[in-house]
Amino acid sequence: MSALDLRLAPMAGVTNAPFRLVARECGAGRLTSEEIDARALVHDNARTLALAAYLPEERPLAMQLLGEDPDLLAEAARRLEAAGADGIDLNMGCPVAKIVAKGQGAALMRDPLRAGVIFRTLRKAVAGPLTIKIRGGWDDRSVNAPEIARLAESEGVDGITVHPRTRSQQYTGRAPWDVIAEVVAAVRVPVTGNGDVESHADAAAMIAATGCAAVMIGRGALGRPWVFRGVEVARDERAAVIRRHAALIEAHLAERPALVQLKKHLAWYSDGLPFAARARPAIFAARTPTEVYEVFWRLW
Ligand SMILES: Cc1cc2nc3c(=O)[nH]c(=O)nc-3n(C[C@H](O)[C@H](O)[C@H](O)COP(=O)(O)O)c2cc1C
Incomplete structure (x- = not known):
């Protein structure tokens, strides 16, 4: 395990229980669920309830809420905490x-008044740690991450993750790490930096450049959860991680989502292998897990 506090970034449709547990087994720290719609959760939407499922070995696990209504967010948070978040x-x-x-x-990010009410309402509802994951701001004329972070801290938020691109930047360009440093300077609560980290060396560089306490890795962990180990991982160890991940998917997801997840993740695991580009269509065309495995392990 690495001395750095490296965490798996939440990714909708990707960071469900099997992938989170694999990341943990590779050395990832505190985990976060993908975004869960507060309104749908409170209305007992079956697909949303499935998003909140987790495996006991994953803990400590934070659950991430998406919403704009303070009371609905608070009710959803109470339910998630009652379920073990x-x-x-x-x-x-x-x-x-x-x-x-x-x-x-x-x-x-562009509605600090509402954000403040949400922080206050959630703080009253949540017994455990309350954290937020912010962007740099809405666009390059409104980079307000430090202000939002200060506001959150003053309302009792326990930690802040910063992905410093603005909303307008989406996922383009380079993540401006200096904004992470500005948030670190603005608050006393721990700040987790995020954006364009693909290796231990990148994570160490982000910590050195910004002073952040932990680093979240998102796209850099797709098809390579061993990034959390921080050492060269031999080919047979990689194969073991892939087998473990596939077994967890089959054991813990319903048939259809399991097939979707197998295709997605095995396609990522095949990135960089010779002939992967040609095999991808075959992976996505497969109708059963066995067919997906045949294509994948032949490539491997
Ligand atoms: C497919 C995908 C889904 C994402 N879903 C979420 C999400 O549910 N919640 C969230 O806070 N961020 C989400 N993100 C953003 C990531 O957590 C992260 O902030 C972003 O990818 C930048 O980090 P990276 O450069 O390490 O990928 C998502 C990103 C991707 C690529």
Whole structure:
């Protein structure tokens, strides 16, 4: 295990229980669920309830909420804590058009009044750690991550993750790490830096450049959860991690989502292998797990 506090970034449709546990087994620290819609959770939507499922070995596990209504967020947070969440994280970064149109995700970055009410309401509802995950701001004329971080701290938020791109930047360009340093300077609560980290060396560089306490890795962990180990991982060890991940998917997800997840993750695991580009269509065309495995292990 590495001395750095490296965490798996929440990714919708990707960081479900099997992938989170694999990341943990590779050395990832505190885990976070993918975004869970507070309204759908409170209305007992079956697909949303499935997103909140976790494996006991994953703990400590924070659950991330998406929403704009303080009372609904508070009710959802109470339910998640009752179900075993070790912390609640508020999503203030999702850039997706239909999400921000509802005032959720990154839209909260340009609505500090509402954000303040949400922090206060959630703080009263949440017994365990309350954290937020923010962007740099809405666009390059409104980079307000330090202000939002200060506001959150004053309302009792326990930790802040910063992905410093603005909403307008989406995932383009380089993540401006200096904004992480500005947030670190603005608050006393621990700050987790995030954005463009693909290796231990990158994580160490981010910590050196910004003073952040922990680092979250998102896309850099896709198809390579061993990034959390921080050492060269031999080919047969990689194969063992992939087998373990596939077994967890089959054991813990329903048939259809299991097939979708197998295809997605095995396609990522095949990135960089010779002939992977040609095999991808075959992976996605497969109709059963056995077919997916045949294509994948032949490549491997
Ligand atoms: C497919 C995908 C889904 C994501 N879903 C979420 C999410 O549910 N909640 C969240 O806070 N961030 C989400 N993110 C953002 C990541 O957590 C992270 O902030 C971003 O990818 C930058 O980090 P990276 O450069 O290490 O990938 C998502 C990113 C991707 C690529």
